[in-house]
Amino acid sequence: MTLLENPLRKTALALATAAAASMTFSVQAAEVEVLHWWTSGGEARAANVLKELMEAEGYGWEDFAVAGGGGETAMTVLKSRAMSGNPPSAAQIKGPEIQEWGELGLLGELDEVAGAEGWDELLPPTVADVMRHNGSYVAVPVNVHRVNWLWANPQVLEAAGVEMPTTLDELFAAGEAIREAGFIPLAHGGQAWQDATVFESVLLASGGTEFYQQAMVELDPEALGSERMIEALETFKRLRELMDADMSGRDWNIATSMVIEGSAGMQLMGDWAKGEFTAAGLTAGEEYLCAAAPGTQDAFTFNIDSLAMFRVEGEEREAQQALARLVLEPTFQEAFNLAKGSIPARPDLDMNGFDACAQQSMDDFQRTAEEGGLVPSMAHGMAVRADVQGAIFDVVTNYFNSRDMAAEEAARRMVNAAQAAL
Ligand code: BGC
Numbered sequence: 001m002t003l004l005e006n007p008l009r010k011t012a013l014a015l016a017t018a019a020a021a022s023m024t025f026s027v028q029a030a031e032v033e034v035l036h037w038w039t040s041g042g043e044a045r046a047a048n049v050l051k052e053l054m055e056a057e058g059y060g061w062e063d064f065a066v067a068g069g070g071g072e073t074a075m076t077v078l079k080s081r082a083m084s085g086n087p088p089s090a091a092q093i094k095g096p097e098i099q100e101w102g103e104l105g106l107l108g109e110l111d112e113v114a115g116a117e118g119w120d121e122l123l124p125p126t127v128a129d130v131m132r133h134n135g136s137y138v139a140v141p142v143n144v145h146r147v148n149w150l151w152a153n154p155q156v157l158e159a160a161g162v163e164m165p166t167t168l169d170e171l172f173a174a175g176e177a178i179r180e181a182g183f184i185p186l187a188h189g190g191q192a193w194q195d196a197t198v199f200e201s202v203l204l205a206s207g208g209t210e211f212y213q214q215a216m217v218e219l220d221p222e223a224l225g226s227e228r229m230i231e232a233l234e235t236f237k238r239l240r241e242l243m244d245a246d247m248s249g250r251d252w253n254i255a256t257s258m259v260i261e262g263s264a265g266m267q268l269m270g271d272w273a274k275g276e277f278t279a280a281g282l283t284a285g286e287e288y289l290c291a292a293a294p295g296t297q298d299a300f301t302f303n304i305d306s307l308a309m310f311r312v313e314g315e316e317r318e319a320q321q322a323l324a325r326l327v328l329e330p331t332f333q334e335a336f337n338l339a340k341g342s343i344p345a346r347p348d349l350d351m352n353g354f355d356a357c358a359q360q361s362m363d364d365f366q367r368t369a370e371e372g373g374l375v376p377s378m379a380h381g382m383a384v385r386a387d388v389q390g391a392i393f394d395v396v397t398n399y400f401n402s403r404d405m406a407a408e409e410a411a412r413r414m415v416n417a418a419q420a421a422l
Contacts, residue, residue, distance in 0.1 A: 030315030031060030032323050034307065035081075035091040037074040038340075039067040040253035042275020046340035053326050059319045064088050069252045070193030070380070082106060082310075089320045093139065093308040095130060095382040101308060102133030108311040109136035110324045117325060122346050124369075131306060139308040140327045143342035146361050147270040147301040147377040148201045148293040151256070151277070156183050156265040157289070164291045168205050168235060171266075171294040175242035178265040185242035187264035189250035192397040196379035198268045199236050199396045205295025206232040209373050212299070216378040219388065219418035225411050233407035237400060259288070268293055270303060270380065274341030274357055284355035292364070300361075300368040303380035304345065391417035 032054065038047040044065075051061040066074035071092065078091050082104075093101055101107050114120070114137040120128060123141065131139045150171075152164055160181035162174040175185035188194060204212045207228045214223035223229065244264075247255075256276040258264035267273060277288045284290060292299075307327060309320055326332050333344040338354065343362045351362050368374040376382035381389060395417050399410035 029058050029060075030319040031062055032090060032316065032319045033062040033064050033088040034323070035064040035066065035074060035078055035088045036307075037066055037068055037071045037092060039065050040069075040251075040272075040276060041279040042253075042277075042339060042341060043272065045279055046275060046336050049332060049335045049339060050323070050326070053332055054319070054323060057322055057326070059322055062088075064091075069189075069191065070197075072193065075386070087310040087312075089312050089316055090307045090309050090323060092305060094304060094306055094380070095376065096385050097381055098130060098139050098306065098308050099133060100385065102138055106310055107133060107138040108309045108317065108320070109138055110140065110309060110321065111136050113137075113321050113324050117328060119328065122328065122348070124347060127304060127345060130304065139306045140324045141304050141306045141345035142327055143305050143333075143337050143340055143345055144361075144365060145270050145272060145303040145305065145340075145342045145380070146365070147197060147303050147380055148204060148296045148299060149271050149273070149357075150266055150268055150291050150293050151259055151273050152266045152289040152291075153259050153262050153264070154287070154289050156181070156259075156262055159183070160265065164289055165294045166291070166297070168202070168295050172238070172242070174265075179242070183262070184244045184258065184264040185266065186239060187255035187258040187267040188239075188243045188247045189252050189255045190248040190401070191250075191252075192393040193379060194252055194255075194269075195397045195400045196393050197270065198239065199232075199400070200301060200377060200379050201268055201293035201296060202236040202239070203229075203232045204299050204301065204375070205293065206235050209299045209375055212375055215414075216392075217376060217383045219384065221415045221419060224418055225415040229411045229414065230407045233399060233410050236396075237407070240400070270377075271341040271357065271361065274355075275339055276341075278339065278341065278355075284357045290357035290360070298368065298371070299373040299375060300364050301375055301377040301380075301382075302365070303377045303382055305340075305342070388418060391420065 036047060038044060054061050066077045068074060081087055087106060127141055131137050131141060156178060160177040162177045165171040165174045178185040211223060211228055214220040215229060252269060253276050255267055256273045259267050260277060260280050282288050309324060312320055328346060330349055333346060333349055337344050343358050351359050378384060378389060395410055395413045399405050
């Protein structure tokens with residue numbers, strides 16, 4: 001491959017050219033204010049790509065970053081801003097929540113940009129559907145994250161004499177060996193969304209994709225209260241044995257840094273964790289390992305980040321439309337996703353410049369889309385409405401942290417949580 005064919009090089013060139021072009025603007029045309037929760041090392045590098053591209057076109061960028069993995073705090077802040085009649089130009093809003101904001105009449109449409117840029121042809125229909133409200137585009141997808149991943153430090157695995165686990169039984173066995181070798185087996189942060197992230201991967205492994213779909217997407221009370229659910233809950237709770245005593249409240253990226261530094265062996269987390277390994281300068285497949293979460297090789301829990309556009313006027317709207325256009329252009333899709341750990345939202349891009357984990361993610365995404373196994377992540381707002389998700393989080397985290405709640409009781413509460421919300 002020549003240097004010019006290399007997509008990474010092309011991206012770097014495009015960014016440099018764009019930055020040079022921006023210097024010719026002395027007055028900024030208009031500004032966008034963008035709410036997001038991309039504040040970890042890798043996330044901030046990714047967000048910066050969009051800021052630079054906007055500035056290169058002569059637009060101003062007002063960063064409205066609200067820290068907190070999973071975005072719960074960001075959503076609370078967004079609600080109070082929107083209620084006071086002063087929403088940002090764009091916000092990181094995902095999945096079914098886009099419809100909820102659309103129903104409130106607060107979102108602006110992007111049909112002109114979408115038409116000019118051919119979004120209907122560019123995006124897979126399942127992705128495009130989520131971005132539309134009442135037939136109009138109101139949001140633009142930035143990426144596809146996979147949630148069911150296991151990350152590991154190869155030196156720790158080697159010191160413990162174990163391989164990357166491929167089943168839940170192997171995970172427990174590897175974890176024991178890692179502990180005996182003097183490391184923390186599984187890095188985790190005790191926050192509700194992280195508990196739910198781990199839980200859904202265990203549910204997928206122990207119940208299979210069809211069962212996951214029935215329980216976490218269709219909220220079928222029979223599935224939620226079933227023996228299979230009880231088994232999954234019990235296995236999930238056993239994972240505590242592989243975690244350390246200081247996990248309570250720990251941020252996800254701090255847990256990732258424990259794997260990077262080698263005090264812990266593994267982490268179950270979505271591929272935004274890869275953004276941290278990348279930011280630390282590590283090479284996939286050599287200095288860190290990735291694999292589908294044990295027992296979920298035939299599944300892909302997807303989590304699509306998107307920016308929804310609020311109804312704004314005048315120059316701000318002009319800047320907002322430029323933002324929407326830039327997000328789906330190849331330059332942004334490549335540079336952002338390389339830093340973020342995700343894969344592009346448009347399937348037509350060359351993946352040669354991406355690492356082995358991203359290439360596996362793209363292959364698995366396409367394979368599971370064809371063969372079945374592609375399911376929306378409950379923990380990351382893709383499967384159910386925000387209130388149902390909140391109720392499920394409560395059950396999962398209370399059970400995980402309780403000394404005496406039986407799995408049967410947690411399953412019963414799961415049924416109630418889903419019913420109350422219907
Ligand atoms: C978002 C990611 C983000 C992660 C951790 C997920 O819900 O989709 O973009 O990196 O939370 O904050």
